[in-house]
Amino acid sequence: MARTVVGFGEDDLRTLAGVRSFERGLGYLDAVTGLEVGEGSVTAVVHGTDIYEVELSLGGDTGISGWCDCPYGQEGNFCKHCVAVGLTVLRQAEAIPRQRSAARARASGLQAWLTALSRDELLALVREQIGEDRELRRRLELRAAAAHSDTDAVRDRILVLIDPRPFARYGYIEYADATGYARQVEEAADALRALASGGSAARAVGLAEEAIRALGQAYEEVDDSDGVVGQAVAAVAGAHLEACGVACPDPERLAEWLVSQVLGDRNDATDLDPLDYAHVLGPAGLARMRQLAAEARRRSPRGWAERYLMERLVKAEGDVDALVALYAKDLVPSGVTHLRIAEELEAAGRADEALAWAERGLRETATEAHVDSRLVDYVCDRYTRAGRMAETVTVRRGRFRAERSLAAYQHLRAAARAADCWETEREAALAVLRDDARRERGGWYAGPVLIDALLDDGDLDAAWREAADRADDRQWQQLADLSCEARPADALAVYLRLVEPLKEPTGDRVYERLARLLSGARGCHRALGTEDAFAAYLAVLRAELKRRRKLMTILDQQGL
Incomplete structure (x- = not known):
């Protein structure tokens, strides 16, 4: 009922604030005073280390947002004080419609009073x-x-x-x-x-x-x-x-001022777009601006601001070929410039030329490890629309071999499945990743991409075989999480090993990860029918770390 009345619930507050701030907010319920309900917002004062002002905006179907003048709140976070006010509102939810009605009546009364004054x-x-x-x-x-x-x-x-x-x-x-x-x-x-x-x-x-x-x-x-x-x-x-x-x-004088702003060192503040002034500049002003932009481009052909100004002016003139020629003078190795050219040509109704430029971009970036993914997606999307599935697979295969990333593997898998050739492609892709693993070519978190790919495929048996001496802690935990029911003993050994190094460091993130690992271990013991052994292990662990009161609180919340 409370959520229906005010437009949010406790789960929304927990999601906005995070577990840490939400739990801290519970301790400030008695510190909330001066709650004032408006038609679409709530304001209050929270007495903490200092006295903080809080405003919650109740957006109806769009949810809730909050602002607080505490240091953490001023960084844009939904802080513990916002949580406390939100919880206070929920506890008074039945009175909210009446208070909103009263707020509307007050506003109406004020307006009527002001109108009646002489x-x-x-x-x-x-x-x-x-x-x-x-x-x-x-x-x-x-x-x-x-x-x-x-x-x-x-x-x-x-x-x-x-x-x-x-x-x-x-x-x-x-x-x-x-x-x-x-x-x-x-x-x-x-x-x-x-x-x-x-x-x-x-x-x-x-x-x-x-x-x-x-x-x-x-x-x-x-x-x-x-x-x-x-x-x-x-x-x-x-x-x-x-x-x-x-x-x-004067249009020419305005053009000169605008160019000086765009090319100056301090345009970050205003971020002026000279074309917003086109109706004031007129033909004479735009011509002067084009002249100044061309001169600046000759002086500094690699300058970002010079290039931006010239691109904006050429694009405004509607000359697609001139814009393509301008882009083509400075092709970025990531392929993003090729993509821009393709998009401009396609917007002009020249789809064949657009695809040709995008394909050229793939050829010229074939050996680059990091290519703008939108260029690859652009080409593959056009191939797929045309029913050229084998060519889509070829593109995805080429990017996978250049990148060797999980994302590239996933894209290859999707394309190969659509082309009904994933079994063959998978075998070849995994062979590449196994070779990388043998050469100790790590993934984003140091563990080999091979293990990430096997986990993503759901091939847990193969992932276990490859994990020994190769997987990082993140991969081990994911492997254990996915194996609690099928291989509870193996998963339990992983959880217990990962718990050990977390006994020394402190902090909420450490405590929350420790609680997750212990929850996983508990699930394995249940699958093994050894709940008593887990209870004994947990009792020893809690006794060892009993001075860490926040950890004890988190474990209590998780029923551990």
Whole structure:
């Protein structure tokens, strides 16, 4: 019933938070105060090491998300405080519909009250609020200056808003301070829009360019892991674009500015796309930009920004052959450029040429161990559509022999099964992997790919034969997990061996893995009918590690 009412349940909280944070959240249920239910969200305060504010967004069919201003929560994690608030909501689920209704009534009442106030009463209310809230007063002052086209006042305030120094306590803006700085940058963007719409669009263009230049420099010293500052800077760039649309600046001068931004060292902040300005640039501006891009390309033919700018301009002109020629000048060894050419040609209705370029890409990357998988998929998909199954197998076989990875083996298996030739292909593929294993060519986790392939095939007997002195711990555990019923004694020996090195290290991940191994061992003992032996083993282990209280808690939760 609770999940139906609030749109989530305990399992959703556990999935979002992870076992560790979920269990910790249970200990904070009594620390939740000030729970306030809105129409689509819940806010509360949680008293922990400090006092933290939590907001849960209840998305109905889309589930739940949470935000907390604790350090862990500010890293984007669904923390223990979010869990505590979520559990509190679930425990009060029956009251949630009534509280939501009350929230709607309050919002409606506020709206009705404000509507009924006279102009003088509204002014008095605003004056009261700006007298108590300094930030609100500053925001309104900026809006007023923009509305009256007081460009000097707007410029001064914008420069204050985008100045990173008040937030840079140690010479740079830390993660925890990025959101506050982003809010100020968004205020600057709002002011620029207001200035442009208030009859000073040309001045707004110049101020926006000044702000973008300063923000490009400031962005280098910001920990913007969540991208909030980048979004705010993009809003300033958007205000510049809007102002240009109103002011219609000189197109050639605008083209020169845009090119300087794209080719500059500090375009990471705004990530400007010059083609967004095409309607402002017009033919003259686009021609000037193309001229500047060509000159930059000649000066730096390998430059990423130069290549990007030229590609965007050529693509906008709709000349597919010119775009193909441009891509063909710098073919990347991974085959990604061949794929781009193929996609452009196919989009232009030239499917045969597209496939020819993709096939060329496979030929020219045949000896590369790492090729863009999308190129391989592209060719195989076209072959499969045309019923060319044998050629699909040939491509997959070639990539498998070059990569020797589990993924390449799986792709080969799928293609060969579709072509009804997997038995023959499998024998040859396993022979290659056995040769690699003998040469100690390890897989991603050091164990040979041969064992991963056999496990993926479900060929456990062969996997056991090959595992001796070759498998890594990950493969041994997977082998044991898959063999609990068929070979419980062998699987049990693996579990017990893997437990031993985990007795020394500490930490939740170690404890959780230890619990999984012990659960596997318990299953083997059940299959063998030796539950008493497992109980005795577990009792000795718990006595040995009894001082690790978190481990004991995890074992208790698993019934161990």
